[in-house]
Amino acid sequence: MSHDALFAPLKVGALTLPNRILMAPLTRCRAEDDHIPGALMAEYYAQRASAGLVIAEATMAMANNSAFWREPGIYSQAQIEGWRRVTDAVHDKGGLIALQIWHGGRACHPLLNDGAMPVAPSAIAIANGAVNTPHGAQPYVTPRELRDDEIPGIVKGFEAAARNAKAAGFDMVELHGANGYLLDEFLRDGANKRSGPYGGPIENRARLIFEALEAVIAVWGADRVGLRISPLNSYNGMSDSDPVGLTAWLAKELDKFGLAYLHVMRGDFYSKQQGDVMTPAREAFKGVLIGNMGYRADEADAAIRDGKVDAVAFGAAFLANPDLPARIKAGATLNAPKAATFYTPGAEGYTDYPAMGG
Template sequence: MDTIFWPLEAGSLVLKNRIVMAPLTRCRAGESHMPNALMAEYYAQRASAGLIVAEATMAIAGNSAFWKEPGIYSEAQVDAWRQVTDAVHARGGKIVLQIWHGGRACHPLLNGGITPVAPSALAIVGEEVHTPEGKQPYTLPRALETDEVPDIVAGFAQAADNAIAAGFDGVEVHGANGYLIDQFLRDGSNVRDDIYGGSREARAKFLFDVLDAVCERIGSDKVGLRLSPLNGFNDMRDSDPVGLTAWLTARLGRFNLAYLHMMRADFKGEQQGDVLAAVRENYPGVVIANMGYTPEEAKAAVGAGQLDAVAFGVPFIANPDLVERIELGAPLAEANPKTFYSDGPEGYTDYPTLETAHA
């Protein structure tokens, strides 16, 4: 049997296979940011994954970047998430919650007119955000004051605590894709001159503070981290992404995380480099990789020991039984991008499995 179907221990998480469902923003939580029964059905359908990483979820109120994404900052949200975690666990699955702060990717139209915050007062250019008034350009954020940062760190720790209370098996700290932690890490978005800006050590301080706080709150064996040093999404750049990756991953070992989830490429195809080689050379723990893997490439990478697991994103949208299809060598259904962020079950819970398609 291919090693991708072997179990994997990742901290306290025991995965039944090495096929991971990547976090996928689907905007089904409504304007109240409340998890619901439809979301429970969607995630439960995909419980054959070795691990589900639930979508980017607001750690702190007032920081919406996707209009209808869920939150984990209120008691009501904690209660509502339990229907999701219970449904996944009932199907024998494991699920962690990706906790997130959008930073400059937030928008006043999504947050009661509040100006977004960021490491530096640099706006996202060349991209637009979904709002109740249609797609809009991003606005200029204000730079966080130094003494404001610890409150955000505390918000991440509380979100992790809330996730465990909601029944999640752990959390994934979102340090990727041009959101707040990533904005601090990369020199194209962080031009601060205080303890959180300048050198790599200073730019990484916010991430390390978040990891320290979250690991102390729920245990490092329940904490994963996602990084995307090459990804240009949300107008992101770093002058030396491979160097940043090598430096950063050499220092992540001290946290004893459950896993490191690396995005290996750039959505836009503009920034190039082998970040996975830098990770393997410097990081001692479990590594999950993501972005554009075919089932064959994933099997080969895991079989060769280059990776411990592979995360699939879009293929899990249209193939709730992706694990079974890969095991059988069956064809994969194609997802409809027009329903990625729409309302309701269409393009969400109505994709058939092989079994139902041939019934």
């Protein structure tokens, strides 16, 4: 197949992307001390600059919400300068790059945050799994329920992160509203059991996402802001009683914001929740729709041709193939991702995947 649809330019808000093969945000845990992006991260992202848009990994919007130990932040001057090295490296290769700004919510751990307890919409712990810490893998702890009067501070944190992302030279930002982190925890009724203005009906559960979007849009303009959601994903112990209905309602409301794009994870890592969330998203959201999770090049091209999505974000394939667009165009064999090195320090399994002919 020629995959012509994948290689058609796409206007995404204020940007024009050279192709529709996007790099999904991928946590890699390669930041240096104090959550500062270093030279290795700059090399990694520059290698992948041929993506239509590089969406950089989940990045701490504010201090003391680490969930991965070695993930980057965007709340200090040193982090801004570190990210500037990354954005310069991507731009020098002719690429475009967005920053995914994020709050870890109940997935955080006191051992990673100077003893600070994680916060969440409700005091419900992630039941299974563990978080990697300097003291080894540790079970998740029960988070502290955020008070209503604390939530404006969270919104201010996203606003400050958006300003810092602009100072770091990013082309746009994506709010992380997926995968069981704070914004997603408020959104889905499996994690949000609170009452009051941020709990109960979907209109209230979505309030924090909308307030965060409004704050970030005030910094960037709506045409440089995207949002990622995962209505079906059970990762981090998440669930919703009506994920398809949630998607339809949310997409309709998000359409009013004039966002650059809506980025939808279409499935569940663990296959616990099933359903078609892409169709209601497409029907309700009239802007650029990005699909993600498990797309191969042929399916992605067909989905774009059929108008089901406007672009596709590739995760593991981009992780293992720094020149993924060129490989797709050439019909070349893809490198296989090495899961054992997804989150380990150093260049192995990070910057040492070969390009074609390498």
